[in-house]
Amino acid sequence: MTLVPPPAARVGDSLASVATPSLTIDLDAFDANLAAMSAFAMRHGVALRPHAKAHKSSEIARRQIEAGAVGVCCQKLSEAYPFAAAGVKSIHVSNEFVGVDKLAMAVELASHVRLSVCVDALPQVQALGDAAARAGVTIDVLPEVDAGQHRCGVTNEDALLAIVDGIASQSALRFAGIQAYHGGIQHVIDWTARKDEASRAADVAARYVRALDARGVACAIVTGGGTGTVEFDATSGVFTELQPGSYLFMDGDYGGIGWSGDLRWRHSLFVLSMIMSATRPGMAVCDVGLKGLAVDSGLPRSVQWLDANSEPALTYLCANDEHGMLKAQREPEVDFAERVGKRVLLPPGHCDPTVNLYDEYVCHRNGRVTDIWPIDARGLSR
Amino acid sequence: MTLVPPPAARVGDSLASVATPSLTIDLDAFDANLAAMSAFAMRHGVALRPHAKAHKSSEIARRQIEAGAVGVCCQKLSEAYPFAAAGVKSIHVSNEFVGVDKLAMAVELASHVRLSVCVDALPQVQALGDAAARAGVTIDVLPEVDAGQHRCGVTNEDALLAIVDGIASQSALRFAGIQAYHGGIQHVIDWTARKDEASRAADVAARYVRALDARGVACAIVTGGGTGTVEFDATSGVFTELQPGSYLFMDGDYGGIGWSGDLRWRHSLFVLSMIMSATRPGMAVCDVGLKGLAVDSGLPRSVQWLDANSEPALTYLCANDEHGMLKAQREPEVDFAERVGKRVLLPPGHCDPTVNLYDEYVCHRNGRVTDIWPIDARGLSR
Structure with missing residues (x-):
């Protein structure tokens, strides 16, 4: 039956x-948001890697990539599967993970897409490197630095450098840059205060880039930024890649903050x-x-x-x-x-x-x- | 791929x-809760019709029915489908609904299970009666009375009697009793205060039963009650059927209220x-x-x-x-x-x-x- x-x-x-x-989408508004963010990133010469945790839809990811995005972010490994299955070629898992089941997902994904992931501790690097080497795949690694949210991420330059050394010692891992995301400042209501907070987070990221530089390590990617701060992150001179998600939809939370710049969603x-x-x-x-x-x-x-x-x-x-x-x-x-x-x-x-x-x-x-x-x-x- | x-x-x-x-279930605790509620209802001679909105699982519904439940409640028509498909024979949709798509679901469900539904306005009765007659099915109707929550439900005896007359005029509908559920008192922290509130809600239900009685209408079922009030509802002399859901699991909300009676979850x-x-x-x-x-x-x-x-x-x-x-x-x-x-x-x-x-x-x-x-x-x- x-x-x-x-x-x-x-x-x-x-x-x-x-x-x-x-759950409905007004496509006129959606298309306008999609186009505006793509144009914004292009105008400022930064890569756009929208966060797919906001929409969780491979149909939407396809449209974002057609409009110029370099790939998507996912927040969890399992979340990346439908995007990989739908043909998204470049996925960044913007989060830490541990355990054999998670490592198995990472190496499976890396055999289908260009995968990058975050780490913030040496044991993660070693476990990931061993798993990737055994599976014969290569994984890009972007250590996360704590840009001020005090959630995940290393808290000092020595910890970052130790992790970068750890990555260098793993033949199946490749250091690709750093992630510096500060979720706590995305919804600061006052536009000027939010701008100042974004500037402080960019300064923190810049400090880590300089420490790498002093060690002779090039930091090709600095990824981060959300819908509330991209307008500042794009002109910071620090971020090379933006991760906004909510801009497609807007919501009550973002609708309630000040938008004094050029961007409107x-x-x-x-x-x-x-x-x-x-x-x-x-x-x-x-x-x-x-x-x-x-x-x-x-x-x-x-x-x-x-x-x-x-x-x-x-x-x-x-x-x-x-x-x-x-x-x-x-x-x-x-x-x-x-x-x-x-x-x-x-x-x-x-x-x-x-x-x-x-x-x-x-x-x-x-x-x-x-x-x-x-x-x-x-x-x-x- | x-x-x-x-x-x-x-x-x-x-x-x-x-x-x-x-999401994990500790089966020892789950089995104890399942058995305790079944024994409690049986001991007090009231029917147990657990609310499936809490667990949304036909596997769990099957266990509840094996342990003596007369069927389940669902809160939405679409929610009832997997239970009907899994062989649950009696489903009560403890909520109002309107619109042709909802009526189509109701008559489809009624062709597979013994379906009862709530109404609180005459146009719903007419639309449901017409749809059921066209489809050649019979649907039990339990008008909802507002037991104090001020959400859905009729607010006076005249409105109830008008609806009962409306049901009587529809050959495909059958008046089966009333629903009197008060969600707002389930989490009253103080046990004695909760007992008093439950008593007031039962008094409201009794008033409607008397009005039906005075009109010569037998009210076979008075359904209602949740995990927080069943111990009072069962002995009220008013309720014939209980609808608890959360008792299987417990949660922070119910864990934070007083439990001074015999029931512990x-x-x-x-x-x-x-x-x-x-x-x-x-x-x-x-x-x-x-x-x-x-x-x-x-x-x-x-x-x-x-x-x-x-x-x-x-x-x-x-x-x-x-x-x-x-x-x-x-x-x-x-x-x-x-x-x-x-x-x-x-x-x-x-x-x-x-x-x-x-x-x-x-x-x-x-x-x-x-x-x-x-x-x-x-x-x-x-």
């Missing part, structure tokens, strides 16, 4: 008939939901909650009626597992009963973990579904 | 070799993670963050070393997408570098949305993997 739920949408459907909840990612109950004045209940919206960076900051005539203005008040509580902003007595069945669009507070809840993007233009893209790296966190 | 990540675990593996992050669900970086004194970084732990109800409240000798005591400080920051509780200068590669067990703050991030449970007993159960309703929120 084949008993599976019907598809949420088919190409050609009206957006107003797409099943809810669905449009919201392209929305959860399509439906009012499914309204039995109390001024309140409505929609059909998406914690299982369709990541709330770690807050609830959706706006509720847009798909049919603009549906009004009145709503606030997304709280999320249960499969319910979203909506409240009229101004009319406490308004009866939403007649609006049951109407659709609303919700911008996620945080795009990355929201994307990770869905199996596909429903892409639309001019109110029609034009593409359905699988989120083929969904759930791949190993 | 087949290029997919290797499996996280195989039956027979040591738990200490399972790939991280993985053991933590059986843990995310297995690994220390993958430690370059700063007193700090370690593990490989699970927002994409493997739902944080809407808080971070993991404890960090257990899988190897008890690994010590020292840790606090899970904050979650990034794929990183968890861990901090030594007492030794600010301790160096975790030698503990990179060690595994830790993390109890999720909220089980339901954490389960929804994984494709399988790795089940273990005495340190060995004994079963791998697919989370076959993962992501099914339509």
Whole structure:
């Protein structure tokens, strides 16, 4: 017996008939973001290696590479598999990993793509070098330096140099540069303060490059930067490669910070939901909650009626597992009963973990579904 | 080219070799919880219809039914499909829904299982009755009453009676009783206060039952109750059926409330993670963050070393997408570098949305993997 739920949408459907909840992409906004970041990186002569942890979709990676990206970043080894399978040729795993199962993934991936990875301790270098040599593959290594986030990464030049020596002693590893990513400053609200923080992180990276230089080690790649800091990183004179991810989509978190420079990103990612109950004045209940919206960076900051005539203005008040509580902003007595069945669009507070809840993007233009893209790296966190 | 990540675990593996992050079940604790709830419901002569939104696994539903459950609840129609496909005979969709795509799912499900659903407005009754009649199926309907949560459900007896009349006028619908669920009181910390709240919710349900009685309508089923209130609901004299879900697993949220009665639940669900970086004194970084732990109800409240000798005591400080920051509780200068590669067990703050991030449970007993159960309703929120 084949008993599976019907598809949420088919190409050609009206957006107003797409099943809810669905994760939707406004392709006009998406294309504008895609093109703007590519042009920006090209203009500044830095490589663009977008972070695929944001979209987890080989269809999107293909478009980014067609637009000039040199490859993608992944945050986990398992996450890299669908991109490798789809023909992405260059993948950087921007994270540390340990253990025999992880090493086995690394060498398998390295036999299909040009793989680079991060390390921040000597035992990782040795284990990786041994595994790569046994498998007959070569892996590029970019030691991570702590650019100020105090998460992963070496904390002093001596530790970096010891790791570089360790890489040099491994015939199957190749020192390719360093990673200096500071996630903690991406969402600094004040644009000038964010610029200053980015400058400090670049200074830290530069210090490590000078230490390598003094040892006669060329640092071909300095990779890092996110959507919040790329405009500063690109002109820092330090970074050679940028890793932004969220710029394609925007989200509540990035939408809430100051954008005083030339770069502007449009919201392209929305959860399509439906009012499914309204039995109390001024309140409505929609059909998406914690299982369709990541709330770690807050609830959706706006509720847009798909049919603009549906009004009145709503606030997304709280999320249960499969319910979203909506409240009229101004009319406490308004009866939403007649609006049951109407659709609303919700911008996620945080795009990355929201994307990770869905199996596909429903892409639309001019109110029609034009593409359905699988989120083929969904759930791949190993 | 087949290029997919290797499996996280195989039956027979040591738990200490399972790939991280993985969602694991301690089967001794799980079995104890399963048996205790079944015995509790049987002892009190109430039907047990566990909520499958908590576990989303037909393997677990099968075990619940073998242990005496009358069927399961689902929160969404699409969520019901894998349970129907796996042979669960009785499914209650404990939620409202609207729209042609949802009605199509309801009638398809009703042609395979005994389906009951909730409604809280007359148009839903009419649409459902028409769809069921056209498809030649019969659907049980349990109008939802607002037991105090102020989410879904009718808010007065007249509205309920109008809906019951509406159901009676539809040849393909059958009035089966009412649903009175109050999610807002499940986590009241003080046991006595929670008992009082549960009593108030039961009083509300009783009021609706009396109104039906006065109209000569028998209310065979009063369904509701969650893990936090079942001990009161079972003895209320009002509820005939209980819907708990989290009792199988427990989580940080339920672990933090008072349990003064006879019922005690053991933590059986843990995310297995690994220390993958430690370059700063007193700090370690593990490989699970927002994409493997739902944080809407808080971070993991404890960090257990899988190897008890690994010590020292840790606090899970904050979650990034794929990183968890861990901090030594007492030794600010301790160096975790030698503990990179060690595994830790993390109890999720909220089980339901954490389960929804994984494709399988790795089940273990005495340190060995004994079963791998697919989370076959993962992501099914339509």
